[in-house]
Amino acid sequence: KMIYLKDYQVPDYLIDETHLTFELFEDHTLVHAQLVMRRNPDAGAGLPALVLDGQQLELLELKLDDRVLGAADYQLTDSHLTLQPTQEQFVIDSSVRIHPESNTALEGLYKSSGMFCTQCEAEGFRKITYYLDRPDVMSTFTTTLSAEQHRYPVLLSNGNPIASGSEEGGRHWATWEDPFKKPAYLFALVAGDLWCVEDRFTTMSAREVTLRIYVEPENIDKVQHAMDSLKKSMKWDEEVYGREYDLDIFMIVAVNDFNMGAMENKGLNIFNSSCVLAKAETATDAAHQRVEAVVAHEYFHNWSGNRVTCRDWFQLSLKEGFTVFRDAEFSADMNSRTVKRIEDVAYLRTHQFAEDAGPMAHPVRPDSFMEISNFYTLTVYEKGSEVLRMIHTLLGPQLFRKGSDLYFARHDGQAVTCDDFIKAMEDASGVDLTQFKRWYSQAGTPRLEVSESYDAAANTYRLQLRQSCPATPGQAEKLPFVIPLELALLDAQGRELPLQLVGEDKPVGTSRVLQVTQAEQAFTFVNIAEQPLPSLLRGFSAPVKLSFPYSRDQLMFLMQHDSDGFNRWEAGQQLAVQVLQELIGQHQRGELLVLDPRLVAALRSVLENDSLDQAMVAEMLSLPGEGYLTEISDVADVDAIHAAREFARAQLAEALFEPLWARYQANREVSRNTPYVAESAHFARRSLQNIALSYLMLTGKPQVLAAALEQYEACDNMTERLTALAVLVNSPFEAEKAEALKAFAEHFKDNALVMDQWFSVQAACTLPGGLARVQALMQHPAFTMKNPNKVRALIGAFAGQNLVNFHAADGSGYRFLADQVISLNATNPQIASRQLGPLTRWRKYDASRQALMRAELERILASGELSSDVFEVVSKSLA
Ligand code: ARG
Ligand code: ZN
Secondary structure (H helix, E strand, O other): EEEEEHHOOOOOOEEEEEEEEEEOOOOOEEEEEEEEEEEHHOOOOOOOEEEEOOOOEEEEEEEOOEEEEEEHHHHEOOOOEEEOOOOOEEEEEEEEEEEEHHOOOOOOEEEEEEEEEOOOOHHHHHHHHEEEHHHHHHHHEEEEEEOOOOOOEEEOOOOOEEEEEOOOOEEEEEEEEEEEEEHHHHHOOOEEEEEEEEEEEEEOOOOEEEEEEEEEEEHHHHHHHHHHHHHHHHHHHHHHHHHHOOEEEEEEEEEEEOOOOOOOOOOOEEEEEHHHOOOOOOOHHHHHHHHHHHHHHHHHHHOOOOEEEOOOHHHHHHHHHHHHHHHHHHHHHHHOOOHHHHHHHHHHHHHHHHOOOOOOOOOOOOEEEHHHHHHOOHHHHHHHHHHHHHHHHHHHHHHHHHHHHHHHHHHHOOEEEEHHHHHHHHHHHHOOOOOOHHHHHOOOOOEEEEEEEEEEOOOHHHEEEEEEOOOOEEEOOOOOOOOEEEEEEEEEOOOEEEEOOOOOOOOOEEEEEEEOOOOOOEEEEOOOOOOOOEEEEOOOOOOOOOEEEOOHHHHHHHHHHHOOOHHHHHHHHHHHHHHHHHHHHHHHHHOOOOOOOHHHHHHHHHHHOOOOOHHHHHHHOOOOHHHHHHHHHOOOOOHHHHHHHEEEEHHHHHOOOOHHHHHHHHHHHHHHHHOOOOOHHHHHHHHHHHHHHHHHHOOOHOOOOHHHHHHHHHHHHHHHHHHHHHHHHHHOHHHHHHHHHHHHHHHOOOOOHHHHHHHHHHHHOOOOOHHHHHHHHHOOOOOOOOOOHHHHHHHHHHHOOOHHHHHHOHHHHHHHHHHHHHHHHHHOHHHHHOOOOOOOOOOOOOOOHEEEEHHHHHHHHHHOOHHHHHHHHHHHHHO
């Protein structure tokens, strides 16, 4: 069943107070709910029927104002409980029985590694009790939990603890009170045998806040990095957004079985353990940075999401796009800003652009859905963040801050829309964002074609721009977007020229933001004494596909001279794309592959430049991934892409052996003598060291193998160890590979998160026989389909990263993935649906692969009772 934004109606009834009591047992849980309700004054006259949401609940008792209702007094279906109020104000009491102990979907109340926990966003609360489970119904909550004392010594819920005690029979209880009104999706409870690390934070108005991170006892040594990240986040949000924390206590709980990364429940964030636990020996640099980013993201939701929430789920990007933008800026301030931008853009262009071009394409604010869980997407999150970044660029930091202050002040305690957010930005800044709002309603990635003409006689330089946006499902025609185009013009020495447009009386800086608002538009610069080279879309100032007819020599010039670090990297990527596309063509025509020596020269000068940030060197050495090369192809030739890219890597490794080896040895030497530090200079050193090692290994030289083995055995951290393992796994050194894999698994067999890495490295190995390796690994004792991290580590990594093996011409990869989706559909629909992604991209491939992929989608469709999650994605993909 499709739900439409245009059908939104305010709720008929409101819930002012929610009082919950949970009696947790091993074979069932009892939930008693008291809802203090009233007619919504904004909803018109009369007393319509009250329709409460509820799924998989066994109703034991129902009362209306203390009167026990009989079966004749209400109607019950598998999704709703309907009854007739007789007064404007009333109290509903219900008791239900639920079964968290057998909840494999990990939505609502469930058990993970022996502890009780919850995940209610988006519509999980209706699996806990009968309720108005929609974000515009906001209530205060009081929650009492009771459980067996020795199994569940820790009992947590939202807000502040107000009472606790013991009962007979070895049970105890605790009551929590959350004074802030919130929608049910922010409810949480936890009961388990947990330890915590405690710290404190003094807010800007000198309030003391207790901070606690709860984990299973064996993980107590892996919490400090998350705690440090939390304190940094709290400080940053005060400084950059003026946002202060509002309860006396802030808690994070790590759970092993979690569908997503983490959840911002009020005062009680629940995290996938992969986004909390980090220490040198067991987590990579990337994992440390992810922990820092996710801790910040969930903390920032306390304002952008909780204090001001969404009116309905179509507005999801109101909180998610904004909060991703906030966490990205936080990470940029804590680490290298340019490197963070490069990583985010590479990810967006590979994955979100593919989503925007596929059958599930939808606007940042979707206008319909069948299953909201399917819309926690790269478009809502990452493109949504790009939309916020563009507003920030158009308004500038001061007016943007004025706008966010106004938004929080105006809407504190409310459930609002993306339009309300934009209105606050407009009112605070005086900028009209009417046309800009098309970014919220039009799906698809805009193209921006730029051409130039220089008039030497008139000293003018003209840029002609054409924007367009391809059709997406349900949207044939698109209107022009507002595209902030940041640019500079470089002279022959690489200096930025003063930028003066026709009609301006003087130049306005040397790097500036032009607003492209028309389908076709031109900008003419005056007083340009020589033919310049444009540096366009600096910092990736808009999420568009830019094209400009750069020659390879011009790209090499930009790589060396552009003062915008992001665009220096981007020039290198464009050069590599041109070179790789040439190799792909040669491969397809059966010609001998010949690498353009200019790519070698360009990367040599990057490697030999000691003044460049090492992380930038590492980024510039990274060739565009196979996923990105697929995305930019009309018809992706998987084998040619793989062959071309591997050929280029091998050639670069041979040609640049000396400087790579020098860089590797110098950095490994420092790593060997420096204890692990999770800071950006150290991330930078290790990233260059590790990419150098992965190139060097392609030469097969004995000294490189020795170096990889030395790094594997002697390092003190997971970043170096996992890279060493990965290069061995992808190498032809079978004995060393087997030995390292065995030693690793023996050493880390009890650490599930480390074993995830071990699975992933093998799942992503592109050597022939990938599917057989993955199938064998599914039998490994550390693997289980019940744990989402394991599914992602093995099946997700295979289908998403190991493109040559997944797209094997016989369709075996597709058949395998469909089998896994069919099995997951019955146990965990959200995870099943997410694993489908690679099959939905069938239009990108040749006719024979298309047919094989479609056949698997058809087979899933015919496989029996499908969840709404899987049904929506499969049916839209086949439409
Ligand atoms: N709000 C969470 C976050 O982004 C994600 C919750 C996702 N839940 C879901 N059912 N898809 O921080
Ligand atoms: Zn979020």
